[in-house]
Amino acid sequence: MAEEVKLFGTWASVFSRRIEVALKLKGVQFEYIEENLSNKSPALLKYNPVHKKIPVLVHNGKPVAESLVILEYIDETWKHNPILPTDPYEKAMARFWAKYIDDKLWPAAREVAVSKGEEQKGVIEEIQKQLKTLESELKEKKFFGGQSLGFVDIAANIIVWLVVAQEALGMEILTEEKFPVLHGWYQRLVDDAVFKECMPPREQHLSFVKVRFGSSTPSK
Amino acid sequence: MAEEVKLFGTWASVFSRRIEVALKLKGVQFEYIEENLSNKSPALLKYNPVHKKIPVLVHNGKPVAESLVILEYIDETWKHNPILPTDPYEKAMARFWAKYIDDKLWPAAREVAVSKGEEQKGVIEEIQKQLKTLESELKEKKFFGGQSLGFVDIAANIIVWLVVAQEALGMEILTEEKFPVLHGWYQRLVDDAVFKECMPPREQHLSFVKVRFGSSTPSK
Known part of the structure; x- marks a missing residue:
């Protein structure tokens, strides 16, 4: 049966990038629809009337929202190359x-990008505690998923965003010296052929974060 | 093999009650350990070092935390009487x-219990919008899970807490008149033999919520 798979996303979103990684790991063909979040399409609003947010995966006309829910759906629908144990x-x-990353790391990562001075220092300390926690989970494994990247690695793409933010905004959060284990993982992740394909263009992403969160912009 | 199943919880928590419901639906024998949240046991801190929170399920010595994660674990480990489709x-x-209930309804339900006056009115309106959304999902089904209670019904035990809070604190949120569909579901839920067994004693719960959140208490 010819399958119709559509992904509504936006290029700078870690959440829609997660779905791209999973679909590409599975080799599932899909149509990507770039959304303008300040002028959302009627299709997005129809497919995600509850949250009105990207990403939304539409499989044969049926929508699924919330990135971790979508990842599980993908893993259960296309069973080869599993991303969950x-x-x-x-x-x-x-x-x-994955829930820890979304509930703890993501709010802190957002916060660090909009905070300044002493407040920002406090948030950086909080993030570094979280990264230490993740590091102690990773231990000597190649990926959180073991030998190849899996569910938690995909969810942890937030750390890649964090590294972009640290460069764009001149912060020091995840350094090789402070986080040797996690830094090694980060390198393996961004070097992974499939993951690499799903990263936003680096320069474009850096300047997006600078404009969106940099000190030259008055908005928080 | 003799299995050892322990649940660390606290009687007034909707989250530990969820786990009790699931274990009882499966007929899994377990030992329940009541935690004092103002003086957590070394065992709880050992089993959930990341969040230091209840509920924690310990199965043959291996701990699982986060109520929705525990529910999925239970459903995958003891496959009879499934709670997920x-x-x-x-x-x-x-x-x-279930994620909607935890991410949207629970924060609002907590907020309504500590807010007053105009602020509380606003939160009640927000909750009622969420309940309408849930009602439109429930439609004419007996339970969210279909003919018998499932994952979403168990997660939606927050609504039972909300009904207790509305009575204890004299609010009008979920009435039969405003939410005929959801009210019918609520009645079926609290009349369900297994669910009923896992509800906190009503009078004790009412006075707990009054003392914890009532206007006579100075703390928020």
Whole structure:
């Protein structure tokens, strides 16, 4: 059966990039629709009436929203090249860490980009504590998912955003010296052929973050 | 093999009650350990070092935290009497709604209990919008899970907490008149034999909410 797979996203969003990575890891063909978040399309509003947010995956006309929910849907629908472990306990651990990243790391990462001075220092300390926690989970593994990248690695693309933000905004958060284990993981992640394909163009991303969050902009 | 299943919880928490419901629906024997949140046990801190929160399920010595993660773990470990659908799309929808309840309804429900006057009116309106959204998802179904209670019904036990809070604090949020569909669901839920067994004793719960959130208490 010919399948119709559409992804509504926006290029700078870590959340829509997650879905691209998963679809490409599975080799699923899809149509990507770039949304303008200040003028959302009627299709996006129709497919995600509850949150009116990207990403939305539409599979044969049926929409799924929320990036981690979409990742699980993709993994259960196209079963080859699994991104989640099959063992229930390992699967629970993967879900736990992905939720940790979304509930703890992402709000702090957003906060650090809009804060200044002492406040920013406090947020950086908070983020570094979280990164240490993630590092102690990673230990000597190549990826959170083991030998190849999986659910938590994909969710942890927020760390790639954080590294872009640290460069764009002149902060020092994740350095090789402070986080040797996580830094090694980061290098393997951005060097991964599929992941690399799904990263925003670096210069464009840097200047986007500078304009959006840099000190020259009056808006928070 | 003799299994060891322990649940660390606290009686008034909707999140630990969720786990009790799931374990009882499955007929899994477990030991319940009541935690004192103002003096957490070394065991809880050992089993959930990241969040230091209840509920934690410990299965043969291995801990799982975060209530929705625990529910999925239970459903995958003891496969009879499933609480999640098997179809990937229906499963994604269940996850979407459970996440909606935790991300949107729970923060608003907490907020309504600590707010006053005009601010409280605003939060009540917000909650009622969310309840309408849930009602439009429920439609004519007996439970969110279909003919019997499932993942979303268990997650939606927050609504039962909300009904207790509305009575304890003299608010009008979920009435039969305003929410006929959801009110019918609420009645079926609290009449369900397993669910009923896992509800906090009503009078104790009412006075707990009054003391914790009532206007006579100075703390927020």
